[in-house]
């Protein structure tokens with residue numbers, strides 16, 4: 084199959100921008116044409132068939148891979164040439180840089196849930212101009228699709244990631260990690276790329292615990308959508324989100340999420356970091372407060388708004 088050249092997306096309207104800024108998430112219909120959906124499906128199948136040190140089996144049959152585009156050529160093409168960077172940049176009306184991506188592969192059968200969480204706390208980046216682009220190679224009914232707590236991107240809170248070693252069960256290990264963090268070290272190192280788990284970090288006791296959203300869903304303003312391949316869900320890096328499971332599907336639910344950064348995004352070492360920094364960044368010894376634009380070779384501008392001369 085020939086890979087589509089860089090393609091133009093549908094225009095983002097001012098009312099879609101207003102909706103995104105208010106709700107923190109939006110579904111955009113038909114952004115990727117059939118050829119891109121095919122590239123996405125092939126890219127995810129390749130990543131699934133070629134696990135690496137960053138592939139993790141999570142509850143029920145669910146594979147989550149970090150940085151899958153680093154070894155799946157079709158996923159790299161999707162990031163480099165599909166309209167995704169453009170729609171993210173248009174939503175921010177700013178230049179955007181690719182930060183990292185993930186695969187969530189849920190095979191046919193009883194579909195696994197994805198727990199409520201906020202993404203920012205997992206990464207060593209901080210800023211308001213952080214957008215995730217979520218796409219799926221398969222149709223996803225509303226009851227197992229991505230859902231978000233509307234407006235929670237503006238709550239100004241960083242929750243504790245619901246993963247990691249509990250300091251109570253390994254106080255010595257946690258104290259060691261604490262000392263390293265206080266010395267300014269990055270807790271998850273380059274070696275994580277060889278063999279990584281969600282439990283290499285430790286639960287940061289200084290961060291608040293997420294409310295039990297599933298126990299009281301009616302108390303929250305939950306936004307979600309029926310999803311068709313070709314649609315793109317954009318959501319803010321700080322928004323609280325999840326996906327329900329427990330529904331039988333005759334086909335897999337294969338999703339891919341990429342994280343994009345605008346100009347206000349800076350490096351920030353977090354005690355709650357669970358996901359490694361992009362591998363090449365380790366060689367630069369990034370310091371708190373440094374802009375991603377300080378590392379243009381690792382984070383080149385993927386898309387910028389046209390300038391009017």
Ligand SMILES: O=C(O)CCC(=O)C(=O)O
Pocket residue numbers: 187196197202215217229324325326338340
């Ligand atoms: O696709 C899913 O089930 C979860 C996606 C997600 O949590 C994410 O992209 O951060």
